[in-house]
Amino acid sequence: MVSESFLPTVNGVTTSVCRVLESLRDRGDEAVVIAPTDGDGSYAGFPVVGVPAVAYRKFPVGLPGPSVQRTLEAFGPDIVHAASPFLLGAEGIAAARRLGVPTVAVYQTDVAGYALRHRWGRGAARLARAWVRRMHEQADLTLAPSSAALAELTDLGVPRLARWGRGVDLVGFHPNLRSDERTRALRRALTPDGRVLVGYVGRLAPEKRVERLRALRGMRGIRVVVVGDGPAAADVRRALRGVPTTFLGQLTGDDLRTAYAALDVFVHTGTEETFGQTIQEAQASGCPVVAPRAGGPIDLVEHGRTGLLYAPEDDDALAAAVAGLVADPARRARIGEAGRRAVRERSWEKVCGQLFDHYGEVLARRAAALPSAQG
Known part of the structure; x- marks a missing residue:
């Protein structure tokens, strides 16, 4: 497994890689990880081979080199x-x-959207699209996490595509945590006066557009909670001046699960998500979701039933969706329950099983092609 991201960096890529490795271990398979880490190590009993990296906006970017092929050999x-x-x-x-x-x-x-959001310019975005197409053309199979990502890759001309989503920890993220004493204590600390907690969880980076939560300025009866860290943290803090906000920083494990359980409304602000793992985690926690009608959230949120979708670039629509949920506790509970039901079939065990089926299909195609290649 060659990954652009791995522990201690925490993001969607790292999470999915770790869950796949755990499933490979449970199946009795063998694996090795090549990733930008500080030296060699191990995970789930498998060796992790670190490669040199340079930091860009606090994110380690792995550098290609001959060690990759040596490790594979x-x-x-x-x-x-x-x-x-x-x-x-x-x-x-x-x-x-x-x-x-x-x-x-x-x-x-x-990557192309990332280039534009980080102001690399349209030329850089075009080069990024060309690089993505060329790179994925070399793969036997490319897996896209959502219908939007699949359409994007199809438009780029990438061949041999299939869809593979992401799983969610249905045990760790659970509505029952809302009545846990740790969750109650966190709520008391965040809102001693009983305000509705409106939260965001994720990396604080330009493409996440967390500063859009300033649209909630002046909304009565709420406190905004931001969970995460990243290169845009200072910009987000400046943008949310005047909005009653608590920044909890990056959380993991039980602390993260407790934070989700403490929220009354979860808001997703970015419009360039290929999937939206935090949306699934909020749904698994029984928290109603507000998200843009763009990218991965389109597949994860059924508007009006398992969450609310707003026009991607309309901050007023974002605020209106949040306000509607803030004013209606019964609707929050109904949507939160429906969101939990929607993710019940997306356990990591089931999703990793789908991935291994894709592995099998690729191996079968390669095996079927060998006789003609040899001939």
């Missing part, structure tokens, strides 16, 4: 899984091709 994989490939992942795919090993590339990051 020494391990002798049946298949190479490239998680959100860009630089390191592209080298992983290329090395696998040189070794005759089939590859599955998992598309998780809208």
Whole structure:
């Protein structure tokens, strides 16, 4: 598994890689991870081979090099899984091709949108799109997490596409936590006067557009809660001056699950998400979701039943959706319950099983092609 991100960096790519590794362990398979980490280590009993990296906006970017192919040669994989490939992942795919090993590339990051949001310019966005197309053309199969991502890759001309979503921890994220004493204590600390807690969870980066929560300024009876950290943290704090906001920083494990359970409304602000893992986590926690009608959220939220969708660039529509839920506790409860029901079939066990089926299809196609190739 060649991943552009891994622990201690916490994001959607890292989470999905860790869950896949745990499922591989449970199946009795073997794996090795190549990722931008500080030295070598292990996870789920598998070796993690670190590669050099440079930091960009607090995010380690793995640098391709000959160690990638050396690691693959020494391990002798049946298949190479490239998680959100860009630089390191592209080298992983290329090395696998040189070794005759089939590859599955998992598309998780809208690189072109990222380039525009970080003001690299339209030329850089065009180059990013061309690079994404060229890179994924080399893979035996590219997996897209949502219908929007699948359409985007189809428009780019990427061949051999299939859809593969993401799982969610249905045990760790659970509505029952709302009555847990830790959750009650957090709510008392956040809102001793009983305000409605409107929250965001995720990385604080330009593409996440968390500053849009300033549209809630002046809304009565709420407190905004921001969970996460990142390069845009200072900008978000400045933007939310005048909005009653508590910043909890980056949380993991039980602290993160408690934070979700404490929220009354979850708001997703970015419009370039290829999936939207935090939306699933909020739904699993029984928290009603407000999200833009763009990208991954379109597949995750059924408007009016499992959440509310707003026009992607309309901050007034965002505020109106939140206000409607703030004013109606019964509706919050109804949508929160429906959201929980919607994710019950998306356990990591089931989703990883779908991934392994894709592995099997790629291996079968490669095996079927060998006789003609040899002939």
